[in-house]
Amino acid sequence: MRSPVISVALLVLTRGSQVSYVQKKRKNTKALESMKVKRVVLASRPGNDGEPATENFRLEETDLTEELMDGQVMTKTLYISVDPYLRCRMNEDSGADYIQSWKISKVLDSGGIGVVEQSRHGHIKPGDIVTSFNWPWQTKCVLEGNTLTKLDPSLVDGNLSHFLGAVGLTGLTAFLGVKEKGHVIPGANQTMVVSGAAGACGSLAGQIGRFLGCSRVVGICGTDEKCSLLTSDFGFDAALNYKEKGLADKLRECCPEGVDVYFDNVGGEISDVVISQMTKNSHIVLCGQISQYNKDVPYPPPLHPQTEANLKERNITRERFMVLNYADQHEMAIQQLSQWLKAGKLKVKETVVHGIENTAGAFVSMMKGGNIGKQIVQISGY
Incomplete structure (x- = not known):
């Protein structure tokens, strides 16, 4: 899969882009006691057209014997995020x-959250909760303090994992994607369809579409259980299981006046069906194409000729969405997501597995639709 659509929105919460694992010795160092830590490494590649498997990953135990230097912190990992773009x-x-x-x-x-245990950084102290977009899949880490951002637990009522979801990368993607590319107009009687609707981003996007003014929201997902949750917990008007026959007919019944906004997380045949029922001058929020991630194709993936014709004939917008391009709105978006969350308006689901040894399995399961809401790995307790 070439040039994937991912949203690097967590950059709003993370100062710096890379974790430094090897540092030259400097003066004023403080030796850390040698300790055993567990980590996950890449054992092999699945190939550009292959499905990832747990065999592609390897759990190792190693000694953490680096020295804590000026500007560095030692952290205990609390949560790891696994996402389709990985x-x-x-x-x-x-x-x-x-x-x-x-x-x-x-x-x-990947995205991660930890608690500081030791620090030689001027603005980070033991006990601080910190995050990074490049957090090692390791139980404890020595990190450069300037690659980390301190988090305010009050923004998520103490539910720290939400910083990797509803009030982090995922929430920013959903909110700004709908706001900037959905062109929702309150009172315009618009219908919104979300694919991958029970996943981390889709479950939020549908709710946010409603908040911003859509009169009808329909989700597409892969199981009857997920369909039920979309209507009972997330407030969708209807939900369709794409694995059942007759998706096009059922979608037409749910959206008799056509589709005005499509939040696309999956691409492929599902998107062909939705686009065939979109109205003139409608809009696609091109967020992800998970059905194409195991294929070595250009990005965005080539469309079916009829789908391409529909886009042109109906003047449907379809542009890749990059949250990084809207950095000036990040602070506003985080505050809004936090307000919705703390007010109980924004409903959040997480699929949580425990233990670093289950990180690879969580990723493989997520890629096959095994999660409801955000897939999280809890590495240790706070």
Whole structure:
């Protein structure tokens, strides 16, 4: 999969882009006692067209014997985020200049949260909760303090994992995606369809579409259980299981006046069906294409000729969405998401597995739709 659509929105919560694992010795160092830590490394690549498997990952135990130098902190990892875009990092070429491929036999990284245990950084102290977009899949880490951002637990009522979801990367993607690319007009009687609707981003996007003014919201997902949750817990008007026959007919019944806004998380045949029922001058929020991530195709993936014709004939907008392009709105968006969350208006679901040894399994399951809401790995307790 080349040049994936991912949203690097967590950059609003993270100062710096890379974790430094090897540092030259400097003066004024404080030796850390040697300790055993567990980490996950990339054992092999699935290939550009292959499905990831747990065998592509390896759990190791190693000694943490680095020295804590000026500017560094030692952290205990609390939570790790596993997300669809990480599939592209498993290839030798990630397909995008803003994310790096994982290296064979090197510790993996993604969004993460930890608590500081020791610090030689002027503005970070023991007990602080910190986050990074490049958090190592390791039980304890020595990190450069200037790559971390301190978090305010009150923004999420103490539910720290929400900083990796509803009030982090995922929430910013959903909110700003709908706001900037959905062109929702309150009172315009618009119908919104969300694919991957029971996932981390889709479950939020549907709710936010309603908050911003859509009169009808319909979700598409992969199980009857998820469909039930969308209507009972997330406030969708209807939900369709794409694995059942007759998706096009059922979608037409749910959206008799057509689709005005489509929040696309999956691409492929599902999106072909939705786009065929979109109205003139309607809008696609091109957020993700998870059905295409195991295929070595250009990005955005080529569309079916009829789908391409529908876009042109009906003047449907379909532009890739990058949250990084809306950095001036990040602070506002985080505050709004926090307000909705604390007021109980924004409903959040998480699929949580426990233990670093289950991180690879959580990622593989998420890629196959095994999660409801945000997939989180809890590495240790706070």
